Amino acid sequence: MHIGLRLLLSAAIITASFFLTFCKEEEFHERHWVFPLESQGSLTVDPNPASCGSCHLQQFGSWKSTLHSRAIGPGFLWQLPRIGKHGSENCxxxxxxxxxTKNxxxxxxxxxxxxDSIWKPGSEEGGVQCASCHLRKGNVYGPFPKDGNKDRIFQNVNIPHQGFIPQKEFEKSEFCKTCHQSPETAKQINGKFLMDTYGQWRRSEFARSNVQCQNCHMPHRKHEWKGISDPEMVKRGVQTFLQVVPKEEGAEIISELKNTGVGHLFPSYSVPKVYLEILAEFVTGERRKISEKTLGWMLDLELQKEIFDTRLSPGESAFLSANLSKEEFSKLKRVEFIVTVDPKEYYKRMFQDNWNYRDTFREDTKLWVLPNLKKALAEANSAKYELVRLEWKK
Structure with missing residues:
Protein backbone atom coordinates (compact mmCIF):
# COMPACT_ATOMS: atom_id res chain seq x y z
CA MET A 1 0.00 0.00 0.00
CA HIS A 2 1.27 3.46 -0.83
CA ILE A 3 2.72 5.17 2.25
CA GLY A 4 0.50 8.22 1.79
CA LEU A 5 -2.61 6.05 1.59
CA ARG A 6 -1.55 4.14 4.74
CA LEU A 7 -1.07 7.42 6.64
CA LEU A 8 -4.43 8.67 5.46
CA LEU A 9 -6.10 5.42 6.53
CA SER A 10 -4.41 5.54 9.95
CA ALA A 11 -5.54 9.11 10.45
CA ALA A 12 -9.08 8.14 9.52
CA ILE A 13 -9.06 5.26 12.02
CA ILE A 14 -7.76 7.52 14.81
CA THR A 15 -10.36 10.17 13.99
CA ALA A 16 -13.13 7.58 13.95
CA SER A 17 -11.98 6.13 17.28
CA PHE A 18 -11.95 9.58 18.86
CA PHE A 19 -15.38 10.34 17.42
CA LEU A 20 -16.84 7.07 18.70
CA THR A 21 -15.31 7.56 22.14
CA PHE A 22 -16.55 11.13 22.37
CA CYS A 23 -20.03 10.18 21.21
CA LYS A 24 -20.12 7.32 23.69
CA GLU A 25 -19.34 9.72 26.55
CA GLU A 26 -21.96 12.18 25.35
CA GLU A 27 -24.43 9.34 24.91
CA PHE A 28 -23.98 8.24 28.53
CA HIS A 29 -24.58 11.75 29.90
CA GLU A 30 -27.61 12.30 27.72
CA ARG A 31 -29.03 8.90 28.54
CA HIS A 32 -28.35 9.18 32.26
CA TRP A 33 -29.72 12.68 32.81
CA VAL A 34 -32.39 13.24 30.19
CA PHE A 35 -35.46 14.63 31.96
CA PRO A 36 -37.89 13.38 32.92
CA LEU A 37 -36.07 10.21 33.93
CA GLU A 38 -37.56 6.91 32.84
CA SER A 39 -39.40 4.73 35.32
CA GLN A 40 -37.24 2.09 36.97
CA GLY A 41 -39.84 -0.55 36.27
CA SER A 42 -39.99 -3.65 38.45
CA LEU A 43 -37.12 -3.75 40.96
CA THR A 44 -35.77 -6.68 42.90
CA VAL A 45 -33.93 -4.49 45.43
CA ASP A 46 -35.18 -1.84 47.84
CA PRO A 47 -34.24 1.63 46.46
CA ASN A 48 -34.55 3.25 49.89
CA PRO A 49 -31.26 4.98 50.89
CA ALA A 50 -31.30 3.18 54.25
CA SER A 51 -31.27 -0.12 52.38
CA CYS A 52 -28.25 1.02 50.36
CA GLY A 53 -26.67 2.11 53.63
CA SER A 54 -26.68 -1.41 54.99
CA CYS A 55 -23.63 -2.02 52.79
CA HIS A 56 -22.51 1.52 51.93
CA LEU A 57 -22.52 2.78 55.49
CA GLN A 58 -20.05 5.67 55.07
CA GLN A 59 -21.77 7.08 51.99
CA PHE A 60 -25.19 6.80 53.60
CA GLY A 61 -24.01 8.48 56.80
CA SER A 62 -22.52 11.40 54.87
CA TRP A 63 -25.53 11.77 52.59
CA LYS A 64 -27.99 12.09 55.49
CA SER A 65 -26.40 15.39 56.58
CA THR A 66 -26.32 16.98 53.10
CA LEU A 67 -28.50 19.53 51.36
CA HIS A 68 -29.04 16.89 48.66
CA SER A 69 -30.91 14.75 51.19
CA ARG A 70 -33.03 17.80 52.12
CA ALA A 71 -33.81 18.90 48.57
CA ILE A 72 -37.48 18.24 49.38
CA GLY A 73 -37.63 20.63 52.30
CA PRO A 74 -40.07 23.33 53.42
CA GLY A 75 -38.40 25.97 51.23
CA PHE A 76 -39.24 23.82 48.22
CA LEU A 77 -42.56 22.38 49.33
CA TRP A 78 -44.41 25.61 50.13
CA GLN A 79 -44.02 26.86 46.55
CA LEU A 80 -45.50 23.84 44.76
CA PRO A 81 -49.26 24.62 45.03
CA ARG A 82 -48.54 28.13 43.78
CA ILE A 83 -46.59 27.08 40.68
CA GLY A 84 -48.96 24.26 39.73
CA LYS A 85 -48.51 20.66 38.58
CA HIS A 86 -46.46 21.31 35.43
CA GLY A 87 -44.09 23.77 37.11
CA SER A 88 -43.71 21.45 40.09
CA GLU A 89 -42.77 18.54 37.85
CA ASN A 90 -40.04 20.63 36.23
CA CYS A 91 -38.62 21.59 39.63
CA THR A 101 -40.57 9.63 44.09
CA LYS A 102 -41.93 12.44 41.94
CA ASN A 103 -45.28 10.64 41.63
CA ASP A 116 -48.46 -0.25 44.39
CA SER A 117 -44.67 -0.55 44.11
CA ILE A 118 -41.50 -1.04 46.09
CA TRP A 119 -41.21 2.79 46.36
CA LYS A 120 -43.18 3.36 49.55
CA PRO A 121 -44.70 6.66 50.77
CA GLY A 122 -41.96 8.67 52.41
CA SER A 123 -39.40 7.80 49.72
CA GLU A 124 -39.94 11.21 48.17
CA GLU A 125 -38.68 12.95 51.31
CA GLY A 126 -35.12 11.80 50.55
CA GLY A 127 -34.69 14.42 47.84
CA VAL A 128 -31.61 13.67 45.74
CA GLN A 129 -30.84 10.17 46.95
CA CYS A 130 -28.80 7.10 45.99
CA ALA A 131 -31.17 6.05 43.21
CA SER A 132 -31.16 9.56 41.72
CA CYS A 133 -27.56 9.21 40.54
CA HIS A 134 -26.81 5.50 40.63
CA LEU A 135 -29.95 3.64 39.51
CA ARG A 136 -31.38 3.50 35.99
CA LYS A 137 -33.95 0.88 34.89
CA GLY A 138 -32.84 -1.56 37.55
CA ASN A 139 -29.11 -1.21 36.80
CA VAL A 140 -26.65 0.31 39.28
CA TYR A 141 -23.96 2.66 37.93
CA GLY A 142 -20.92 4.09 39.66
CA PRO A 143 -17.30 5.17 39.24
CA PHE A 144 -14.39 2.84 38.61
CA PRO A 145 -12.67 1.61 41.78
CA LYS A 146 -10.12 3.96 43.33
CA ASP A 147 -7.31 1.46 42.75
CA GLY A 148 -7.70 2.08 39.03
CA ASN A 149 -8.24 -1.59 38.25
CA LYS A 150 -10.44 -1.51 35.16
CA ASP A 151 -10.11 -5.27 34.64
CA ARG A 152 -12.03 -6.13 37.80
CA ILE A 153 -15.23 -8.12 37.40
CA PHE A 154 -18.09 -5.80 38.33
CA GLN A 155 -20.96 -8.27 38.14
CA ASN A 156 -21.56 -10.39 41.22
CA VAL A 157 -24.70 -12.44 41.81
CA ASN A 158 -23.92 -12.70 45.53
CA ILE A 159 -24.69 -9.04 46.30
CA PRO A 160 -28.17 -7.45 46.30
CA HIS A 161 -27.92 -5.60 42.99
CA GLN A 162 -25.64 -8.14 41.22
CA GLY A 163 -22.78 -5.68 40.95
CA PHE A 164 -22.66 -2.37 39.07
CA ILE A 165 -21.74 -0.81 35.74
CA PRO A 166 -18.63 1.40 36.05
CA GLN A 167 -18.56 4.76 34.28
CA LYS A 168 -15.68 7.26 34.42
CA GLU A 169 -18.16 10.11 33.96
CA PHE A 170 -19.05 9.88 37.65
CA GLU A 171 -15.82 11.75 38.35
CA LYS A 172 -16.30 14.45 35.71
CA SER A 173 -17.84 17.89 36.24
CA GLU A 174 -20.27 17.21 33.41
CA PHE A 175 -22.02 14.74 35.69
CA CYS A 176 -23.16 17.67 37.89
CA LYS A 177 -23.99 20.00 35.01
CA THR A 178 -27.62 19.08 34.40
CA CYS A 179 -28.82 20.34 37.78
CA HIS A 180 -26.19 23.04 38.39
CA GLN A 181 -26.25 24.86 35.05
CA SER A 182 -29.07 26.64 33.27
CA PRO A 183 -29.69 25.31 29.74
CA GLU A 184 -28.61 27.47 26.82
CA THR A 185 -32.26 28.30 26.13
CA ALA A 186 -32.88 29.62 29.67
CA LYS A 187 -33.52 33.28 30.34
CA GLN A 188 -30.62 35.51 31.27
CA ILE A 189 -30.39 38.55 33.50
CA ASN A 190 -27.98 41.16 32.20
CA GLY A 191 -26.46 38.46 29.99
CA LYS A 192 -25.99 35.95 32.83
CA PHE A 193 -27.68 32.63 33.54
CA LEU A 194 -29.34 32.19 36.92
CA MET A 195 -27.34 28.99 37.31
CA ASP A 196 -23.90 29.15 35.74
CA THR A 197 -21.67 27.24 38.15
CA TYR A 198 -20.54 24.75 35.51
CA GLY A 199 -19.93 27.56 33.01
CA GLN A 200 -17.95 29.55 35.57
CA TRP A 201 -15.83 26.48 36.29
CA ARG A 202 -15.43 25.72 32.58
CA ARG A 203 -13.98 29.19 31.96
CA SER A 204 -11.59 28.97 34.92
CA GLU A 205 -8.04 27.80 35.45
CA PHE A 206 -9.47 24.92 37.49
CA ALA A 207 -11.01 23.35 34.39
CA ARG A 208 -7.80 23.89 32.43
CA SER A 209 -5.91 22.16 35.26
CA ASN A 210 -8.38 19.23 35.25
CA VAL A 211 -9.71 20.01 38.74
CA GLN A 212 -13.26 18.63 38.66
CA CYS A 213 -16.28 19.54 40.82
CA GLN A 214 -15.88 16.24 42.63
CA ASN A 215 -12.29 17.06 43.69
CA CYS A 216 -13.57 19.81 46.01
CA HIS A 217 -17.17 18.85 46.73
CA MET A 218 -16.64 15.07 46.99
CA PRO A 219 -13.02 14.71 48.17
CA HIS A 220 -12.00 11.05 48.49
CA ARG A 221 -15.47 10.29 47.10
CA LYS A 222 -17.18 11.46 50.27
CA HIS A 223 -20.89 11.97 49.65
CA GLU A 224 -20.98 15.35 51.40
CA TRP A 225 -21.29 17.98 48.64
CA LYS A 226 -20.32 20.76 51.01
CA GLY A 227 -20.57 24.32 49.76
CA ILE A 228 -21.38 27.88 50.82
CA SER A 229 -23.36 26.69 53.88
CA ASP A 230 -20.31 24.99 55.38
CA PRO A 231 -17.84 27.39 57.10
CA GLU A 232 -14.83 25.07 56.92
CA MET A 233 -15.39 24.44 53.22
CA VAL A 234 -15.58 28.18 52.54
CA LYS A 235 -12.49 28.91 54.62
CA ARG A 236 -10.48 26.53 52.47
CA GLY A 237 -11.51 28.48 49.38
CA VAL A 238 -10.56 32.02 50.44
CA GLN A 239 -7.75 33.95 52.12
CA THR A 240 -8.20 37.06 54.27
CA PHE A 241 -5.77 39.79 55.34
CA LEU A 242 -5.85 42.85 57.59
CA GLN A 243 -3.19 45.56 57.77
CA VAL A 244 -2.94 48.91 59.55
CA VAL A 245 -0.36 51.23 57.97
CA PRO A 246 0.70 54.24 60.11
CA LYS A 247 1.27 57.40 58.10
CA GLU A 248 2.41 60.91 58.90
CA GLU A 249 -1.15 62.21 58.60
CA GLY A 250 -2.74 59.27 60.48
CA ALA A 251 -3.21 55.70 59.28
CA GLU A 252 -4.67 53.64 56.46
CA ILE A 253 -6.53 50.41 57.22
CA ILE A 254 -6.58 47.80 54.44
CA SER A 255 -8.32 44.44 54.37
CA GLU A 256 -8.60 41.84 51.62
CA LEU A 257 -10.59 38.72 50.83
CA LYS A 258 -9.21 36.68 47.92
CA ASN A 259 -10.83 33.83 46.04
CA THR A 260 -7.87 31.45 46.12
CA GLY A 261 -9.48 28.04 45.94
CA VAL A 262 -13.09 28.31 44.73
CA GLY A 263 -13.34 26.91 41.22
CA HIS A 264 -16.11 29.30 40.18
CA LEU A 265 -17.39 32.74 41.15
CA PHE A 266 -17.55 33.41 44.88
CA PRO A 267 -20.38 33.17 45.69
CA SER A 268 -21.67 31.34 42.62
CA TYR A 269 -25.45 31.88 42.66
CA SER A 270 -27.70 34.87 43.34
CA VAL A 271 -28.90 33.37 46.63
CA PRO A 272 -25.88 33.78 49.00
CA LYS A 273 -24.26 37.04 50.04
CA VAL A 274 -20.94 37.62 51.79
CA TYR A 275 -20.55 40.73 53.96
CA LEU A 276 -17.18 42.38 54.61
CA GLU A 277 -16.76 45.07 57.24
CA ILE A 278 -14.02 46.87 59.12
CA LEU A 279 -14.80 47.93 62.70
CA ALA A 280 -12.65 50.36 64.68
CA GLU A 281 -12.71 50.54 68.47
CA PHE A 282 -11.31 53.59 70.29
CA VAL A 283 -10.02 54.11 73.84
CA THR A 284 -13.07 56.31 74.42
CA GLY A 285 -15.27 53.21 74.14
CA GLU A 286 -16.64 54.19 70.74
CA ARG A 287 -17.00 51.31 68.27
CA ARG A 288 -17.56 52.33 64.67
CA LYS A 289 -17.96 50.61 61.29
CA ILE A 290 -15.56 52.45 58.99
CA SER A 291 -15.85 50.41 55.77
CA GLU A 292 -18.11 47.71 54.35
CA LYS A 293 -18.87 45.82 51.17
CA THR A 294 -21.22 43.07 50.00
CA LEU A 295 -20.07 40.27 47.70
CA GLY A 296 -22.74 38.60 45.62
CA TRP A 297 -25.18 38.85 42.76
CA MET A 298 -28.08 40.95 43.96
CA LEU A 299 -31.32 40.54 42.03
CA ASP A 300 -34.83 41.79 42.63
CA LEU A 301 -37.43 39.43 44.11
CA GLU A 302 -38.91 38.64 40.70
CA LEU A 303 -35.48 37.64 39.33
CA GLN A 304 -35.86 40.11 36.49
CA LYS A 305 -33.38 42.87 37.30
CA GLU A 306 -29.75 42.96 38.40
CA ILE A 307 -29.02 45.41 41.21
CA PHE A 308 -25.29 44.70 41.44
CA ASP A 309 -22.77 41.92 40.84
CA THR A 310 -19.64 41.94 43.01
CA ARG A 311 -18.79 38.23 42.88
CA LEU A 312 -15.13 37.26 42.74
CA SER A 313 -13.66 35.19 39.93
CA PRO A 314 -11.00 32.60 40.87
CA GLY A 315 -7.86 34.51 41.87
CA GLU A 316 -9.70 37.84 42.28
CA SER A 317 -9.69 39.93 45.48
CA ALA A 318 -12.07 42.34 47.19
CA PHE A 319 -10.47 45.16 49.17
CA LEU A 320 -11.75 47.42 51.92
CA SER A 321 -9.85 50.50 53.03
CA ALA A 322 -10.34 53.41 55.40
CA ASN A 323 -8.24 56.38 56.47
CA LEU A 324 -7.98 57.70 60.02
CA SER A 325 -6.79 61.14 60.97
CA LYS A 326 -3.79 61.59 63.26
CA GLU A 327 -6.14 62.33 66.18
CA GLU A 328 -8.31 59.26 65.46
CA PHE A 329 -5.27 57.04 65.15
CA SER A 330 -3.90 58.28 68.48
CA LYS A 331 -7.12 57.09 70.15
CA LEU A 332 -7.38 53.83 68.18
CA LYS A 333 -7.46 50.71 70.37
CA ARG A 334 -8.38 47.88 68.03
CA VAL A 335 -9.41 47.09 64.44
CA GLU A 336 -11.45 44.08 63.31
CA PHE A 337 -12.04 42.70 59.83
CA ILE A 338 -15.20 40.57 59.90
CA VAL A 339 -16.48 38.33 57.10
CA THR A 340 -20.06 37.08 57.44
CA VAL A 341 -21.76 34.62 55.10
CA ASP A 342 -25.51 34.57 54.52
CA PRO A 343 -26.10 31.42 52.40
CA LYS A 344 -29.82 32.11 51.95
CA GLU A 345 -30.01 35.90 51.63
CA TYR A 346 -32.28 35.89 48.58
CA TYR A 347 -34.56 33.25 50.12
CA LYS A 348 -34.89 35.38 53.26
CA ARG A 349 -36.13 38.33 51.22
CA MET A 350 -38.41 36.24 49.03
CA PHE A 351 -39.88 34.11 51.83
CA GLN A 352 -40.47 37.16 54.02
CA ASP A 353 -42.20 39.02 51.22
CA ASN A 354 -44.55 36.08 50.63
CA TRP A 355 -45.20 35.70 54.36
CA ASN A 356 -46.17 39.37 54.53
CA TYR A 357 -48.83 38.72 51.89
CA ARG A 358 -49.94 35.31 53.16
CA ASP A 359 -53.56 36.46 53.50
CA THR A 360 -53.73 36.70 49.71
CA PHE A 361 -53.01 32.98 49.20
CA ARG A 362 -55.80 30.75 47.96
CA GLU A 363 -57.72 29.28 50.88
CA ASP A 364 -57.44 25.72 49.56
CA THR A 365 -53.61 25.95 49.56
CA LYS A 366 -53.01 27.58 52.94
CA LEU A 367 -53.04 24.34 54.92
CA TRP A 368 -50.04 23.16 52.86
CA VAL A 369 -48.31 26.46 52.10
CA LEU A 370 -48.30 28.37 55.39
CA PRO A 371 -46.66 25.79 57.73
CA ASN A 372 -43.96 25.06 55.16
CA LEU A 373 -43.39 28.73 54.40
CA LYS A 374 -43.12 29.60 58.10
CA LYS A 375 -40.56 26.85 58.66
CA ALA A 376 -38.63 27.78 55.51
CA LEU A 377 -38.39 31.39 56.65
CA ALA A 378 -37.12 30.34 60.08
CA GLU A 379 -34.47 28.10 58.48
CA ALA A 380 -33.34 30.88 56.13
CA ASN A 381 -33.13 33.41 58.96
CA SER A 382 -30.91 31.08 61.00
CA ALA A 383 -28.44 30.23 58.21
CA LYS A 384 -26.15 33.26 58.58
CA TYR A 385 -22.73 32.67 60.15
CA GLU A 386 -19.46 34.46 60.86
CA LEU A 387 -16.67 33.10 58.67
CA VAL A 388 -13.60 35.10 59.70
CA ARG A 389 -12.69 37.71 62.32
CA LEU A 390 -9.20 39.20 62.06
CA GLU A 391 -7.97 41.55 64.78
CA TRP A 392 -5.29 44.22 64.98
CA LYS A 393 -4.39 45.74 68.34
CA LYS A 394 -2.38 48.89 68.82
Missing amino acids: MNCHSPNPE LLLFRLGWGEVS
Missing part, protein backbone atom coordinates in the same frame (compact mmCIF):
# COMPACT_ATOMS: atom_id res chain seq x y z
CA MET A 92 -38.75 17.98 40.78
CA ASN A 93 -36.49 16.94 37.91
CA CYS A 94 -33.58 18.04 40.06
CA HIS A 95 -35.09 18.06 43.56
CA SER A 96 -36.64 14.58 43.31
CA PRO A 97 -35.41 13.13 40.00
CA ASN A 98 -36.79 9.59 40.04
CA PRO A 99 -40.30 9.43 38.55
CA GLU A 100 -41.42 7.12 41.36
CA LEU A 104 -45.46 10.13 45.39
CA LEU A 105 -45.03 13.86 45.91
CA LEU A 106 -47.58 14.73 43.25
CA PHE A 107 -50.02 12.34 44.93
CA ARG A 108 -49.58 14.18 48.24
CA LEU A 109 -50.54 17.37 46.43
CA GLY A 110 -53.65 15.73 44.95
CA TRP A 111 -52.30 15.71 41.41
CA GLY A 112 -52.09 12.02 40.60
CA GLU A 113 -52.39 8.40 41.59
CA VAL A 114 -49.73 6.05 42.92
CA SER A 115 -49.65 2.40 41.97
